[in-house]
Amino acid sequence: MDNKNIYEKFDWSALQESHLKEKISKVIEMIPDDVKSIVDIGCGNGVITNVLGLQYRVTGVDRSEHALRMVKTEKLNASADHIPLPDHSFDMGFSSELFEHLKDDVLQGAIREINRLSKKYIFITVPNDENPDKLSIQCPECKYTYNSPNHLRSFKPTDFHRLFPEHKIISTFTFGTRVRYYNSHLLTIKKRISPPRSWIPNYWMPENKRQTICPKCEHKFVNRYQFNPIATFMDIFNVIVSPKKPYWLFVLMEKK
Numbered sequence: 467m468d469n470k471n472i473y474e475k476f477d478w479s480a481l482q483e484s485h486l487k488e489k490i491s492k493v494i495e496m497i498p499d500d501v502k503s504i505v506d507i508g509c510g511n512g513v514i515t516n517v518l519g520l521q522y523r524v525t526g527v528d529r530s531e532h533a534l535r536m537v538k539t540e541k542l543n544a545s546a547d548h549i550p551l552p553d554h555s556f557d558m559g560f561s562s563e564l565f566e567h568l569k570d571d572v573l574q575g576a577i578r579e580i581n582r583l584s585k586k587y588i589f590i591t592v593p594n595d596e597n598p599d600k601l602s603i604q605c606p607e608c609k610y611t612y613n614s615p616n617h618l619r620s621f622k623p624t625d626f627h628r629l630f631p632e633h634k635i636i637s638t639f640t641f642g643t644r645v646r647y648y649n650s651h652l653l654t655i656k657k658r659i660s661p662p663r664s665w666i667p668n669y670w671m672p673e674n675k676r677q678t679i680c681p682k683c684e685h686k687f688v689n690r691y692q693f694n695p696i697a698t699f700m701d702i703f704n705v706i707v708s709p710k711k712p713y714w715l716f717v718l719m720e721k722k
């Protein structure tokens with residue numbers, strides 16, 4: 467499965483700086499004082515990159531040519547696991563909301579590349595310990611089940627010790643709107659006993675955000691919500707057993 471077309475077809479203009487204002491100022495606040503240059507891997511349409519570019523020497527890297535058109539800093543069209551730039555050419559490697567989208571082999575390659583490009587720091591932001599099954603959708607054409615925003619994995623702060631053994635974590639924090647975790651056992655049961663269009667309740671995702679493209683067959687469709695009492699019961703039960711957590715996890719690391 468290659469997601470390249472999905473990201474070319476994605477409506478990048480919908481992702482705007484105003485939606486991420488608070489997050490961007492937190493990112494800038496956390497960047498160490500001795501950082502002058504940054505490589506932003508998986509920069510998308512430059513919503514963060516362009517702001518970083520106002521005070522740092524920044525190169526944005528993304529595999530979507532469509533997204534890169536909106537990036538105003540230096541930029542490079544490349545996949546996160548193969549970036550043709552010299553070793554240690556940036557003070558900090560930065561990557562925001564990329565790692566959760568990567569398959570195992572690409573993730574390993576992306577980690578290798580961000581290690582190789584950065585001289586001193588690595589700064590990663592990902593969704594905070596989310597359960598990607600919570601936003602499961604089933605394609606009505608090919609029946610493939612996938613996470614609506616294409617998140618394939620989730621991360622806890624402790625995962626970064628294992629992923630970056632050559633670095634020490636200098637700070638982590640969670641940030642953003644508090645969203646409810648979904649208990650994985652409850653989700654498994656819910657997905658077994660309720661129809662796919664009832665998996666994501668209306669209050670999680672309004673009708674206008676239900677447009678999606680299947681990563682397997684590229685069928686574009688609106689995943690309309692269908693009320694189901696069992697699914698709704700599971701959601702209510704989950705509210706009792708699962709906590710709310712801030713949506714984002716920020717991890718700043720320094721070479722040992």
Ligand SMILES: [Zn+2]
Pocket residue numbers: 605606607608609610680681682683684685
């Ligand atoms: Zn499909």
